[in-house]
Amino acid sequence: MRLLKLVPDNTNIDFMKWRNIALILSIVVTVASIALVFTRGLNWGVDFVGGQSVRVTFAQAPNLDQLRSRVSGLGLGEASLQEFGAPNVIAIRMPLPEGGETAATRAATQVRSAITALHPEARFDAVETVSGKVSEELLRSGALAIALAMLGIAIYIWLRFEWQFGVGALVTLFHDVWMTLGFFSLTQLEFNLNVVAAILTIVGYSLNDTVVIYDRIREDLRKYRKMEIVPLINTSLNETLSRTMVTSVSILLALLALLLIGPDVIFGLTIAIFIGIFVGTYSSIYISSPILVWLRVNTGSFLPKDPVSRSGRGPRNESFDGARV
Amino acid sequence: MLNFPAWKVWGITLLSAICVLLAVPSMIPPSAYPNLPPFAQRIRNAIHVNLGLDLAGGSHLLLEADTSDLGRQRLEAMEDVIRGEMRRERIQIAEVSTSGGQFSFLVSDPTRLETASQKANEQSSATIGQRDWDVSVSGNRITMRPTAAGLDRATDQAMEVARDVIDRRINALGTLEPTIIRQGSNRIMVQVPGLQDPEALKRLIGRTARLEFKLVDANVGAEQLQSGRAPIGSQILPYAEGGPNARIAVKRRAIITGDMIADASQGFDQQDGRPIVQIRFDGNGSRRFARVTQENVNKPFAIILDNIVISAPNIEEPILGGTAQIRGSFTVETANQLAISLRSGRLPVELHVVEERTVGPDLGADSIYWGVIASIAATLAVIFFMLITYGRFGVYTTVGLILNGLMILGIMALFNATLTLPGIAGFVLTIGAAVDANVLINERIREEQRRGRRLHDALETGYKEAQTAIFDANITNVIAAVLMYVFGSGPVRGFAVVLMIGIITSVFTAVNVTRMLVALWVRRARPKELHI
Numbered sequence: 001m002r003l004l005k006l007v008p009d010n011t012n013i014d015f016m017k018w019r020n021i022a023l024i025l026s027i028v029v030t031v032a033s034i035a036l037v038f039t040r041g042l043n044w045g046v047d048f049v050g051g052q053s054v055r056v057t058f059a060q061a062p063n064l065d066q067l068r069s070r071v072s073g074l075g076l077g078e079a080s081l082q083e084f085g086a087p088n089v090i091a092i093r094m095p096l097p098e099g100g101e102t103a104a105t106r107a108a109t110q111v112r113s114a115i116t117a118l119h120p121e122a123r124f125d126a127v128e129t130v131s132g133k134v135s136e137e138l139l140r141s142g143a144l145a146i147a148l149a150m151l152g153i154a155i156y157i158w159l160r161f162e163w164q165f166g167v168g169a170l171v172t173l174f175h176d177v178w179m180t181l182g183f184f185s186l187t188q189l190e191f192n193l194n195v196v197a198a199i200l201t202i203v204g205y206s207l208n209d210t211v212v213i214y215d216r217i218r219e220d221l222r223k224y225r226k227m228e229i230v231p232l233i234n235t236s237l238n239e240t241l242s243r244t245m246v247t248s249v250s251i252l253l254a255l256l257a258l259l260l261i262g263p264d265v266i267f268g269l270t271i272a273i274f275i276g277i278f279v280g281t282y283s284s285i286y287i288s289s290p291i292l293v294w295l296r297v298n299t300g301s302f303l304p305k306d307p308v309s310r311s312g313r314g315p316r317n318e319s320f321d322g323a324r325v
Numbered sequence: 326m327l328n329f330p331a332w333k334v335w336g337i338t339l340l341s342a343i344c345v346l347l348a349v350p351s352m353i354p355p356s357a358y359p360n361l362p363p364f365a366q367r368i369r370n371a372i373h374v375n376l377g378l379d380l381a382g383g384s385h386l387l388l389e390a391d392t393s394d395l396g397r398q399r400l401e402a403m404e405d406v407i408r409g410e411m412r413r414e415r416i417q418i419a420e421v422s423t424s425g426g427q428f429s430f431l432v433s434d435p436t437r438l439e440t441a442s443q444k445a446n447e448q449s450s451a452t453i454g455q456r457d458w459d460v461s462v463s464g465n466r467i468t469m470r471p472t473a474a475g476l477d478r479a480t481d482q483a484m485e486v487a488r489d490v491i492d493r494r495i496n497a498l499g500t501l502e503p504t505i506i507r508q509g510s511n512r513i514m515v516q517v518p519g520l521q522d523p524e525a526l527k528r529l530i531g532r533t534a535r536l537e538f539k540l541v542d543a544n545v546g547a548e549q550l551q552s553g554r555a556p557i558g559s560q561i562l563p564y565a566e567g568g569p570n571a572r573i574a575v576k577r578r579a580i581i582t583g584d585m586i587a588d589a590s591q592g593f594d595q596q597d598g599r600p601i602v603q604i605r606f607d608g609n610g611s612r613r614f615a616r617v618t619q620e621n622v623n624k625p626f627a628i629i630l631d632n633i634v635i636s637a638p639n640i641e642e643p644i645l646g647g648t649a650q651i652r653g654s655f656t657v658e659t660a661n662q663l664a665i666s667l668r669s670g671r672l673p674v675e676l677h678v679v680e681e682r683t684v685g686p687d688l689g690a691d692s693i694y695w696g697v698i699a700s701i702a703a704t705l706a707v708i709f710f711m712l713i714t715y716g717r718f719g720v721y722t723t724v725g726l727i728l729n730g731l732m733i734l735g736i737m738a739l740f741n742a743t744l745t746l747p748g749i750a751g752f753v754l755t756i757g758a759a760v761d762a763n764v765l766i767n768e769r770i771r772e773e774q775r776r777g778r779r780l781h782d783a784l785e786t787g788y789k790e791a792q793t794a795i796f797d798a799n800i801t802n803v804i805a806a807v808l809m810y811v812f813g814s815g816p817v818r819g820f821a822v823v824l825m826i827g828i829i830t831s832v833f834t835a836v837n838v839t840r841m842l843v844a845l846w847v848r849r850a851r852p853k854e855l856h857i
Contacts, residue, residue, distance in 0.1 A: 003714060003715065003716050003856070003857070004713040004714045005714075005715065006714070007503045009771075009775060010775070032753065039567030047655065048436075055688070057687075057810075096562045098385075101827035102620060105679045107525070108681060109524055112524065119346070123685060123687065124683070124685055125684070125685045125687065125688035126682075126683065126684050126685065126688055127681065127682070127683040128681070128682045128683075129678075129680065129682075130680050130681075131679040131680060133389075133679060134387065134679045134680045138814070141812045142812065143811060144812060145808045145811070145812035145813070148808050148812075149804060149805045149808045149809075152804045152808065153801045153804050153805070156372070156800060156801065156804060157801075160797055170611050174547045189473045193813070193814070193817055194747055194816070195818070196813075197747055197809055197813060197817040197821070200805045200806075200808065200809045201751075201754065201805065201809075203801075203805045203818075204801050204802035204803075204804065204806065204824075205754075205758065205802060207798075208758075208761065208798045208801065208802065211797045211798040211801055212765065212797075212798050214797075215793055215794040215797055215798075216794070242771070243764050243765055243768040246623040246714060246759065246760075246768065247758070247761045247765075248827070249710065250707050250710055250711070250757050250758075250760050250761075250764070251758050251761075252704065252753065252757070253703070253706045253707055253710055253757065254703035254704075254707055254753050254754065254756050254757030255703075255754065255757060256703075256706070256707055257699050257700075257703035257753065258699045258700075258703060258753045260699075261698055261702060262695055262696060262699035262749075262750070262753070263691065263692040263695045263696055263699075263746060263749075265379070265692055265746055266746050266747060266749075266750050269737040269747055269750050269820075270750055273750075273754060281561065283624065290455060299406050324545065
């Protein structure tokens with residue numbers, strides 16, 4: 001049986017030749033993403049701006065205009081209605097009502113009874129109400145978690161490798177996170193707590209590839225003392241390319257199954273991770289690695305005089321056993 | 326690397342088998358529970374994965390205490406205490422004030438100032454060293470200002486009581502399995518699985534249920550009622566029965582308070598059959614109610630709930646039996662809710678719902694169904710991909726992959742961890758990512774072979790060299806997952822839990838299980854070349 005090889009043996013792609021073009025491309029897209037997020041904004045879910053969202057299943061497709069004017073007529077602000085998967089499933093969004101912490105939950109009761117009055121058979125699948133104070137806290141802790149995760153991982157990489165690698169990891173993460181945010185701004189998919197969880201996952205997994213490549217670069221730096229840094233990184237990238245492809249494809253395959261047939265409630269979470277893995281694979285090759293060249297990593301970076309790099313010499317560290325992770 | 330002594334083989338096999346066995350109870354569909362023998366039900370209850378509210382359906386409420394309400398209550402309580410103390414000491418006080426967040430009063434006789442401030446000081450500290458109130462004297466005025474430490478302690482006590490009260494109220498609703506946890510200094514999280522309509526729950530736990538019986542002050546005229554200015558010793562309260570803006574004046578001193586109630590239940594009025602709430606007083610309450618009704622025949626008294634007068638009946642005759650009835654515009658349901666609230670005691674502090682999330686059971690069941698289908702599809706897709714990419718080694722990877730899935734379930738069941746909908750996504754992601762360690766190893770073996778190493782050597786080096794990368798790459802995921810757990814809430818935490826367990830089990834299955842399978846194969850078949 002012939003086995004599938006996504007990357008043929010002895011592949012030798014000159015990745016680094018395109019590094020400046022890739023850099024310009026990445027900068028342009030990242031800046032565009034940041035600009036998009038700040039001008040067009042994100043479609044914040046109730047988790048982060050407060051208000052309420054109600055998901056209702058009706059017996060048959062309801063008259064949307066009638067429903068909208070009825071709910072908006074409650075004086076709680078303008079309701080936005082949206083079909084959710086099927087014409088008889090409607091998602092209703094209400095802004096944060098004025099009048100203190102309790103106003104939001106009181107509004108939930110009013111919206112419920114207004115809909116029930118109009119459609120007695122309506123089934124409430126999900127009701128979410130978040131007050132202004134709680135939503136601010138959720139937003140703050142979400143942003144803090146992402147920032148700490150990025151920083152924590154960068155510091156870990158710095159300790160395990162060298163400072164240049166830590167900087168590379170941080171820049172890569174910055175790139176990946178903003179790309180994902182840009183995607184959410186572009187598509188105006190709802191940005192909620194699940195998406196923050198997705199971004200944290202991306203922060204963990206997109207760096208997976210980067211770490212594997214860094215690990216190989218470190219190994220090659222010790223092995224090929226005479227080689228220039230650019231061809232050396234090219235070698236490392238090609239050596240790990242097959243693994244990068246196989247792992248990314250298998251993660252994307254699994255996520256594709258979830259995207260196509262999984263519950264629509266977590267579509268946002270899944271698409272975010274999907275995009276993130278995709279971007280992460282690109283950035284591990286074209287962001288994390290060229291940065292090492294620009295930060296002047298060379299064969300001297302891992303001379304034994306440095307205690308940090310000595311402890312990081314995994315291959316020669318016989319006592320290490322991966323099972324104890 | 327490929328040297329596996331018998332004890333290691335047995336150890337790994339045993340550990341895997343235990344984890345798989347732990348997963349079994351969670352795979353039994355709920356509909357089959359009643360048919361299980363008792364011992365199997367006990368095992369299932371001890372070892373199973375909890376379903377989060379987004380899968381099981383139910384309500385999540387976050388309640389926040391109104392600490393300003395608590396501050397007001399403490400000032401009023403302090404006023405009562407000081408007035409009592411001063412009466413006992415026969416010290417005349419005047420110009421009593423509870424405005425501006427502090428309590429102050431004038432001592433009319435300057436020679437008694439010393440005694441008065443000493444009494445005030447006695448009330449100011451609960452424990453030595455930590456004062457609940459700061460007492461200051463300027464001129465003849467004594468001022469008591471609540472300290473932050475005192476308010477914190479009072480909040481803490483109030484929240485403990487509130488938690489118990491809520492627990493009693495929800496349990497009165499029947500066979501729900503609520504989770505009621507204090508969060509931070511002034512919040513309580515309530516989760517009730519399987520609840521379709523949270524409105525009744527919100528009404529039930531949102532009500533303070535401060536019940537008071539007070540005499541009506543009939544001397545207050547209509548103009549005074551309109552202006553809202555009550556004479557000293559009286560207060561003006563809204564009257565629920567009298568239409569909008571209706572008000573009624575009552576004496577400040579309560580005859581009966583909620584803590585004198587021994588029992589409350591829903592009943593029906595014997596005359597018109599409308600739902601009412603029947604209450605029975607304890608010994609103290611009975612005596613007081615008997616005395617006051619004897620003294621005030623043919624005068625009205627007010628039944629006040631949370632500072633709203635709900636009815637103001639006339640005292641037809643002395644009530645000596647220690648029972649009373651509350652009439653109002655009740656339905657059977659609202660009367661029953663009020664009875665439950667009164668039985669369970671009043672909340673020591675007003676609670677507001679600041680976050681509510683409710684998922685209907687149908688949507689939850691739907692999520693589980695499609696989540697499971699997607700997980701199976703994802704697993705099959707990845708297995709197919711591994712088989713066509715790595716052949717025989719793909720089979721070993723598949724064994725590791727399936728074992729990994731079962732181990733995640735088993736470990737979650739052991740700790741009764743909660744599976745949420747994002748958790749299912751985490752599971753699918755882990756399925757995709759779990760092969761990574763194997764991919765690293767397999768690719769390394771391919772590479773070593775290309776370099777011209779012989780079979781044994783290639784395997785040895787492959788496993789050895791791949792380990793640092795496996796370790797470092799997984800640590801980054803652990804960092805992200807831990808932060809997700811620390812900062813996340815509810816469903817997101819469920820996601821983080823699955824990711825963390827998945828990382829550990831995937832490294833175990835890749836590094837130990839598949840390596841063992843490869844080692845056993847090499848030992849048995851003694852292959853001459855490796856097709857990978």
